Amino acid sequence: MSAPQYCHAKSDENHWNYLRKNLLLGSAFESVWCRHLILEAPCVWQVKLTSGQEVPSHSFESTTVLIMTYGSLAIEGEHDFEAGDVRWAHGGVVAGGARASSTGAIFYLVGMEGSPCAKIQKLSTTSDPSRKWQRQSPHALPWGEVAMGEHVAPPGRSCNLCPDGPSVTLLEFDPNCVIQPHSHPGNIVYIMLKGHMRVPEEGVYHEGDLRWGAKDFAYGPEVMGPLGCRMIAIQKDEPLGVNWSDE
Numbered sequence: 001m002s003a004p005q006y007c008h009a010k011s012d013e014n015h016w017n018y019l020r021k022n023l024l025l026g027s028a029f030e031s032v033w034c035r036h037l038i039l040e041a042p043c044v045w046q047v048k049l050t051s052g053q054e055v056p057s058h059s060f061e062s063t064t065v066l067i068m069t070y071g072s073l074a075i076e077g078e079h080d081f082e083a084g085d086v087r088w089a090h091g092g093v094v095a096g097g098a099r100a101s102s103t104g105a106i107f108y109l110v111g112m113e114g115s116p117c118a119k120i121q122k123l124s125t126t127s128d129p130s131r132k133w134q135r136q137s138p139h140a141l142p143w144g145e146v147a148m149g150e151h152v153a154p155p156g157r158s159c160n161l162c163p164d165g166p167s168v169t170l171l172e173f174d175p176n177c178v179i180q181p182h183s184h185p186g187n188i189v190y191i192m193l194k195g196h197m198r199v200p201e202e203g204v205y206h207e208g209d210l211r212w213g214a215k216d217f218a219y220g221p222e223v224m225g226p227l228g229c230r231m232i233a234i235q236k237d238e239p240l241g242v243n244w245s246d247e
Contacts, residue, residue: 005217009037009044011208016048029055038212042189042236043111049073049100057097062111063090065166067191067232071105073098078135086161086168089133108191110234112166136161138170146171151180151244158240167235175228181220181245186238188213195229197222218245 019034032055033048043062049055049071057076065088066081073081076096081087089095091113109116138159146156156173167186173179190197190211197205199222205211213219215237233240 004040005214006202007038007212008202009210037210038189040212041114041187042234043115044189044210045109047107047109049105051102051104052100054099055097057094059092059094060116061091062113062116063166064116065110065168067108069106071103072101073105085135085137087133087135088162088165093131093133095133112236134165153178167239169233169240171233172230173224173228175226177224179220179222181218182242183216183218184213184235185215185241185243187215187236189234191232193230195227196225197229
């Protein structure tokens with residue numbers, strides 16, 4: 001069976017399940033709602049906590065990015081993690097215990113090397129303070145023009161959400177913007193936040209959908225809808241890069 005070249009994960013076709021598989025009875029994660037949206041690295045899960053739900057201190061096996069989309073989390077030793085915020089850490093770095101707000105919390109969990117399996121940890125007072133979760137808010141980060149020249153019309157805007165870490169980029173394109181056929185130097189995931197995007201032979205990606213593309217797989221053109229499009233691009237192994245098919 002050949003390796004997949006792309007995957008279109010539609011939010012309304014993926015169902016929520018309790019995160020009970022391979023867990024011990026009584027585990028703190030047993031009643032956490034979860035759904036697997038992308039299985040290939042970067043692997044994407046979506047996690048949902050109910051009102052006031054708590055999870056203990058834990059770590060992930062893979063370098064992991066958390067993208068908050070709804071509600072907020074009160075996290076030990078940190079400021080509250082709000083909708084729109086991004087956190088990341090290398091595998092094995094402990095995250096403090098967290099409690100969802102009264103409205104609950106929903107976030108994406110992205111494993112850069114594979115499935116972001118969690119392990120319950122005990123915080124140690126001797127932990128290396130340099131090995132901690134890094135956090136950014138797009139409201140405090142600069143935007144720049146997408147430098148793609150004549151291949152993108154009109155030009156878009158981008159914001160690097162993890163300046164010192166994994167390749168996580170917020171992208172915004174104007175109505176009816178067209179991006180010419182291209183490929184990427186690493187596996188890439190798009191999380192659609194607003195508007196829609198049409199890709200020939202793949203279909204239309206709407207708000208809440210995810211698109212996974214394989215390294216060096218050529219596709220396009222990408223055509224943004226009449227209201228424009230906002231998305232997050234997460235690329236594995238390499239900083240966000242583009243190789244144009246006509247070159």
